[in-house]
Amino acid sequence: MLLKERKSTLGYILKIPIKYSTYSAIMIAILKIIGGIIPTLNMFAIAKFINSAITLFKYHSGYSDIIIAITLIMICTAYEWIYDYLVTYDETRLENNLRVSFKVYIINKVTSLKYSNIENQNTCDLISRVCKEPEKQCKDAYSQFFDILSLLITICGVVGVLAMNVFWSALLIVAISIPLLKLAINGGKASYQANRQVRRYIREVDYLSEVLNGRDAVDERMLFCYSNKINEKWHRQFEKTRKLLFKVNLKWFIKAKSGGIITAFISLTTILILLFSVRSGQLSIGLFISIVNSETLLIQNLSWQLPSYVNSLAKNKEYIVDLIQILNLPGKKEYLDEPISPNVVVNSLEFKDVSFKYPGTEKYVLKNMSFKIEKGKHYALVGTNGSGKTTITKLITGLYEDFEGEILINGKSIRQYSQCEIKSMFSIVYQDFARYFISVKDNIYLGCVNKYQNKDIESFLDILSLKDTIEKLPNGLNSNLGKIQKDGVDLSGGEWQKVAMARAMMSSSELRILDEPTAALDPISENDMYQRFSSMSKGSTTIFISHRLGSTKIADNIFVIDQGKIAEQGSFDELIENNGLFAKMFESQKSWYFKS
Numbered sequence: 001m002l003l004k005e006r007k008s009t010l011g012y013i014l015k016i017p018i019k020y021s022t023y024s025a026i027m028i029a030i031l032k033i034i035g036g037i038i039p040t041l042n043m044f045a046i047a048k049f050i051n052s053a054i055t056l057f058k059y060h061s062g063y064s065d066i067i068i069a070i071t072l073i074m075i076c077t078a079y080e081w082i083y084d085y086l087v088t089y090d091e092t093r094l095e096n097n098l099r100v101s102f103k104v105y106i107i108n109k110v111t112s113l114k115y116s117n118i119e120n121q122n123t124c125d126l127i128s129r130v131c132k133e134p135e136k137q138c139k140d141a142y143s144q145f146f147d148i149l150s151l152l153i154t155i156c157g158v159v160g161v162l163a164m165n166v167f168w169s170a171l172l173i174v175a176i177s178i179p180l181l182k183l184a185i186n187g188g189k190a191s192y193q194a195n196r197q198v199r200r201y202i203r204e205v206d207y208l209s210e211v212l213n214g215r216d217a218v219d220e221r222m223l224f225c226y227s228n229k230i231n232e233k234w235h236r237q238f239e240k241t242r243k244l245l246f247k248v249n250l251k252w253f254i255k256a257k258s259g260g261i262i263t264a265f266i267s268l269t270t271i272l273i274l275l276f277s278v279r280s281g282q283l284s285i286g287l288f289i290s291i292v293n294s295e296t297l298l299i300q301n302l303s304w305q306l307p308s309y310v311n312s313l314a315k316n317k318e319y320i321v322d323l324i325q326i327l328n329l330p331g332k333k334e335y336l337d338e339p340i341s342p343n344v345v346v347n348s349l350e351f352k353d354v355s356f357k358y359p360g361t362e363k364y365v366l367k368n369m370s371f372k373i374e375k376g377k378h379y380a381l382v383g384t385n386g387s388g389k390t391t392i393t394k395l396i397t398g399l400y401e402d403f404e405g406e407i408l409i410n411g412k413s414i415r416q417y418s419q420c421e422i423k424s425m426f427s428i429v430y431q432d433f434a435r436y437f438i439s440v441k442d443n444i445y446l447g448c449v450n451k452y453q454n455k456d457i458e459s460f461l462d463i464l465s466l467k468d469t470i471e472k473l474p475n476g477l478n479s480n481l482g483k484i485q486k487d488g489v490d491l492s493g494g495e496w497q498k499v500a501m502a503r504a505m506m507s508s509s510e511l512r513i514l515d516e517p518t519a520a521l522d523p524i525s526e527n528d529m530y531q532r533f534s535s536m537s538k539g540s541t542t543i544f545i546s547h548r549l550g551s552t553k554i555a556d557n558i559f560v561i562d563q564g565k566i567a568e569q570g571s572f573d574e575l576i577e578n579n580g581l582f583a584k585m586f587e588s589q590k591s592w593y594f595k596s
């Protein structure tokens with residue numbers, strides 16, 4: 001159910017609720033439009049009631065006029081009574097319907113954005129703004145639009161009646177309303193912009209709160225006793241945020257209120273002048289009383305309610321502008337799709353003169369890099385921090401497409417494969433792998449979502465020496481991990497890494513990439529783990545990244561990366577014999593492996 005991308009924000013404000021919750025959206029529109037007509041109808045009914053009551057007492061005329069007037073007043077009052085309930089009911093329905101359909105659409109849209117977009121800071125901010133209760137923001141914008149329409153109908157009705165009796169007064173009120181409206185629109189925009197600016201601070205404030213209260217930093221917090229220092233920083237950021245919002249709101253409040261005072265002054269002068277018309281018999285007492293009531297309503301509407309609605313709508317309109325930006329960002333629906341089955345087997349993978357710099361940066365991370373990987377062999381990528389190893393894995397797995405040169409898979413450009421095909425080729429464990437707070441079993445099974453079968457995971461647990469740990473858990477493989485669930489248990493850093501590796505093993509992809517997932521293990525355990533992993537991966541292709549060079553002995557070929565280039569390549573023995581960069585690096589780590 002794709003929403004066509006349209007330029008007009010107003011179009012979106014109306015279209016989204018009507019598309020996703022037609023009945024309640026139409027009901028809200030009808031209720032509010034009738035709600036706008038009621039005050040004028042009421043004004044006429046009251047005038048008619050007073051005039052017919054005077055005529056009845058003075059001239060003993062018939063009751064028919066007064067009965068019609070009373071019936072009309074009763075209808076108007078009854079409508080006002082039920083109005084709030086009906087509108088609240090339909091608004092709640094609208095919000096719920098938007099939550100189950102439109103919110104899902106937005107989440108899917110965000111999930112299908114290109115990886116390079118998600119990594120970008122500005123897009124991250126945009127996503128965080130747009131994903132904050134989209135159902136509420138869209139419902140509010142729609143509702144406020146009809147609140148304004150309803151109020152305008154009321155104002156037009158009252159101003160129309162005034163114009164029929166005291167034309168110049170109506171003209172004056174309209175003239176003062178225009179700058180008031182403009183003021184409200186500018187106020188709305190300014191407060192949304194302020195909110196936008198503030199969101200960045202809020203994120204920082206939230207992060208600092210997490211450092212102060214969260215579980216992750218608890219050990220260091222106790223040890224370094226930095227709470228006061230962070231608290232001061234948190235307070236400064238919080239104050240900055242509060243002051244900015246207060247300033248914008250105060251400015252708007254003063255302007256709106258001063259505009260309101262002028263309107264009130266004009267309306268009161270009108271009432272005084274109308275007294276002369278009553279005296280000369282030009283205006284009936286009934287109409288005069290009713291106009292006074294309506295002028296009071298008008299003052300309230302024009303001086304406060306209308307600017308306040310317009311202000312809120314302008315804020316929500318800015319939200320819709322953000323929403324349109326997200327909808328216009330490039331994405332692929334297939335990012336959401338599962339890997340194709342059967343998997344595409346990677347017989348060869350080749351980098352040909354590949355150069356790459358991250359979007360929005362100028363420095364090349366990889367420069368004219370060429371290497372070839374063949375099916376069934378084990379490869380290691382080694383190099384100093386920041387030399388470009390993880391970047392290579394991101395290009396291999398199709399996360400970035402804006403590289404120069406060629407990446408060929410089975411002789412065909414990676415750009416010619418669909419995302420579902422690419423996903424089926426690789427399984428990967430990153431150094432900052434995810435920890436899912438679900439059961440151990442589900443954590444592992446996530447590695448093969450397209451074949452969610454009862455694959456025997458016991459053998460993987462054995463290879464990863466995870467069996468004992470799992471057996472000790474209260475519900476074995478079904479134990480919940482993390483602290484979200486009541487019975488959740490936590491694992492050590494190394495145990496989490498093993499679970500992430502088991503997930504990669506579950507995948508039926510034959511090319512496995514391990515980007516330093518073993519950093520929490522000691523060098524000897526890491527070495528053992530890779531030995532077991534490689535024997536279990538016989539016939540499959542593996543690429544692993546490690547700073548512990550002893551572990552690279554299992555690799556058929558080692559690529560030494562330096563400053564975005566392949567500085568050396570060969571087997572462990574060949575590289576040691578060469579006595580180059582690799583040999584020097586290994587020399588400094590040799591003592592770690594005495595035991596082996």
Ligand SMILES: Nc1ncnc2c1ncn2[C@@H]1O[C@H](COP(=O)(O)OP(=O)(O)OP(=O)(O)O)[C@@H](O)[C@H]1O
Nearest residue numbers: 119358361365383384385386387388389390391392
């Ligand atoms: N998203 C990004 N945007 C901009 N620059 C990035 C991004 N990710 C990484 N870099 C930069 O690219 C360079 C290579 O990073 P990469 O993560 O590939 O190095 P690495 O060899 O894996 O490092 P390490 O051994 O520390 O994990 C670094 O200078 C890093 O700052």
